[in-house]
Amino acid sequence: MSTPAEQAQLLTAARVQAAYTLIQPYIHKTPVLTNKTLNSIASTPQTADALAGTPFAGQTPAQPRIRFHFKCENLQRIGAFKARGAFHALLRLIEDRGEEEVQRRGVITHSSGNHAQALALAASTLGVPAYIVMPEISTTSKIAGTRAYGAQITFSGSTSVEREAVVAEIQSKTGAILIPPYDHFDIICGQGTTALELAGQLAEIGEELDAVITPIGGGGLNAGVATFFSDKTTKVFGAEPSFQGADDCRRGLEAGQRIEKVSTLTIGDGLRTPVGLLNWEVISDQKKVEGVYAVTEEQIKSTMKLVLERMKVVVEPSAVVGLAVCLFDEDFRRRVEKEGGEEGWDIGVVFSGGNTTVEAIAKLFG
Incomplete structure (x- = not known):
């Protein structure tokens, strides 16, 4: 049996394309949405109050220029x-x-x-x-x-x-x-079709992404998206909750070693698992994934509220961690400001799922 490192070498954009050909009769082509209000919020510096208590307190906040393209996998079959x-x-x-x-x-x-x-x-x-x-x-x-x-x-x-x-x-x-939930060659290729579809939809209107950010739980989606974009100029990033160590991927990258166990009850219930072995091989390759960031429970809730109220789109907490990074993480925002300059970045944000309930939403915001 081949090792995860050997399998990772076989993960290519061509494999993702082959997966798309196979599954097209069974899946929805989900829409890509934009929102000027969220673009404006993301492109406005955070306030001193918002930065209080963070490592960036007292520093000049970043002022990136961001244009979002939301890939709505919350509207996929089964809602994810x-x-x-x-x-x-x-x-x-x-x-x-x-x-x-x-x-x-x-x-x-x-x-x-x-x-x-x-x-x-x-x-x-x-x-x-x-x-x-x-x-x-x-x-x-x-x-x-x-x-x-x-x-x-x-x-x-x-x-x-x-x-x-x-x-x-x-x-x-x-x-x-x-059939594992994420740590599997064919699962990764299938999830990568999200990126293929997103890139194709933007190409139809003459647009191209500077970056794309996805949630990371087991890492199948992020590894698949990174696989598709591995031979392109689009940068790939990951996002996790920080609550009770749910940011195992971010911490593992920092330590230079995959973290094997996670025990967390973050509200992002789809992100409570450690990154899989094969997924780690992809995500830890800086040529494929350029960084992973983490956000707090309150930041996830604030972002979910924005999406519900400003976009009128139903998402689960796990789905918005990527957007939360764009709105709140000053390290990420400074990178966009520095590398994007006056033009800024077009960022693809994958809304990974919408499987929540009225009762769950009420409990979060009650």
Whole structure:
């Protein structure tokens, strides 16, 4: 079996293009939105009060020029980009193992909700039994969505270690084939089609991105996006919550070593997992990903409120961490100011999902 480093060498833009060709009949081409109000807010210096208590307190705030292009994967099937990777991984599995074997054994995964729903949908569409392990604290709408596609759900603890233990137990009884939520070659290629589609949509109107930023949980989306843009000039960045060490990727890059375990209850529930081994090989390559930044729970909430009220777009907390970095992280903002100059940057922001509920939103802002 090849090592993660060897597999990473095979991740190319051509692989992402091949994935897109395969999954196109099964996914939505999601819209790209702009918003002048958010451009204006991002291009305005932060106030002294906003910088108080941060490492930038008392310093002159950055004044970048930013134009956003929001890739709305919250409007993807099952409400998240995960449908891309799940369909691609399952279709490749059927190509590799044969339809009869895959339908007989079924597939299994663990997920807080978005990959759970995505694999349940893909399995239902392709006539394959699906066994899904979900944390007991998963959002009710994600549980309901997974169950609606006919998957057999088993609940577990919230950490990746607890999830994986339950997966192993079910596999021993059923023989189901594991399709991991993020640390998987075909998952990464599938998620990378988000970038391919975004770049194509902007090219149609004569636009090109200077940078793109995505959330990072397990890292499949960021690694896929970085794979697609690896032979292009667009810079790729990642974003994480900082709460209770959820910024494992940022900290790992700082330390020069992948962090293996994460235990956090950040409101960005889709970002509570450590970066996968293969994803780390991509994200830790500075030629592919130029930086990862982290934001606080309050910054995530403030950003989510802006998107709900100013864009009229429903997103889950995990989806807005990239935008929060653009609005609040002075290191990132200073880089845009320095490198973008008077022209500024066109930044693609991936809204990764919209699977929340009215009750969850009310609890956040009540």
